[in-house]
Amino acid sequence: MDLSLSTRTVGDRTVVEVGGEIDVYTAPKLREQLVELVNDGSFHLVVDMEGVDFLDSTGLGVLVGGLKRVRAHEGSLRLVCNQERILKIFRITGLTKVFPIHASVDEAVAATD
Amino acid sequence: MPTVELRFSALPEHVRTARLVAAAVARRAGVDEAVLDEVRLAVGEACSRAVGLHQSHGIEAPVRVALTEEEKQFSIEVGDEAPHTAVNSGSVPGIVAALDDPEAEGEDEMGLAVISGLVDDVEVSSSQEGGLIRMSWPTAPEPLAT
Numbered sequence: 001m002d003l004s005l006s007t008r009t010v011g012d013r014t015v016v017e018v019g020g021e022i023d024v025y026t027a028p029k030l031r032e033q034l035v036e037l038v039n040d041g042s043f044h045l046v047v048d049m050e051g052v053d054f055l056d057s058t059g060l061g062v063l064v065g066g067l068k069r070v071r072a073h074e075g076s077l078r079l080v081c082n083q084e085r086i087l088k089i090f091r092i093t094g095l096t097k098v099f100p101i102h103a104s105v106d107e108a109v110a111a112t113d
Numbered sequence: 114m115p116t117v118e119l120r121f122s123a124l125p126e127h128v129r130t131a132r133l134v135a136a137a138v139a140r141r142a143g144v145d146e147a148v149l150d151e152v153r154l155a156v157g158e159a160c161s162r163a164v165g166l167h168q169s170h171g172i173e174a175p176v177r178v179a180l181t182e183e184e185k186q187f188s189i190e191v192g193d194e195a196p197h198t199a200v201n202s203g204s205v206p207g208i209v210a211a212l213d214d215p216e217a218e219g220e221d222e223m224g225l226a227v228i229s230g231l232v233d234d235v236e237v238s239s240s241q242e243g244g245l246i247r248m249s250w251p252t253a254p255e256p257l258a259t
Contacts, residue, residue: 056161060223093230
């Protein structure tokens with residue numbers, strides 16, 4: 001299972017749909033995608049993790065890196081995730097306090113704070 | 114003697130193989146299905162860390178993974194050969210350090226944070242010769258409630 005990535009624009013948000021496994025091998029592709037989006041001026045990102053089967057700390061590192069990049073432009077990075085096994089990883093690392101995590105893309109796109 | 118032993122070149126693409134093998138052997142050893150996700154993640158974290166250490170130190174040697182079925186537990190040892198100058202045996206840095214460092218993406222610290230958050234029985238040791246992460250899970254049908 002490799003990593004799949006697709007992006008689409010919803011209003012002023014860019015939704016990055018991620019599928020497959022995010023690990024030490026595939027995480028660089030996600031990093032490239034996020035860097036490219038920020039370089040192209042997309043500063044409000046929604047990362048949809050519903051299709052993710054596996055996430056490790058390398059993936060968390062890439063998401064934290066993405067958050068730092070968008071914040072440098074007053075942007076935002078929101079996550080969409082309902083899978084308990086993925087949410088658990090955010091909880092044990094304390095990252096639930098760092099990322100806004102939403103139950104659906106619609107909710108994430110509508111969110112402001 | 115380990116039930117299954119793996120040695121793989123320190124390349125990120127082999128970490129997934131180690132995860133799959135570890136989960137398969139753990140399942141056969143009787144580790145609860147509900148815990149297999151944790152085994153998979155923990156061994157992946159330990160192997161990713163070892164790969165990173167070998168690559169950053171230019172070490173040609175393979176990463177070692179020993180999967181051992183014991184009487185009432187299943188243990189995994191992941192060994193690297195990177196010389197650890199600062200020996201901080203047993204201590205696991207938190208996520209906060211990773212987030213506060215603006216340069217690092219903090220994967221190494223986060224990897225250990227994930228392992229320590231997932232696995233109750235874990236030992237991290239290191240010396241001049243290398244590091245070892247040892248983790249174990251109960252295989253009894255009904256592990257004691259904590």
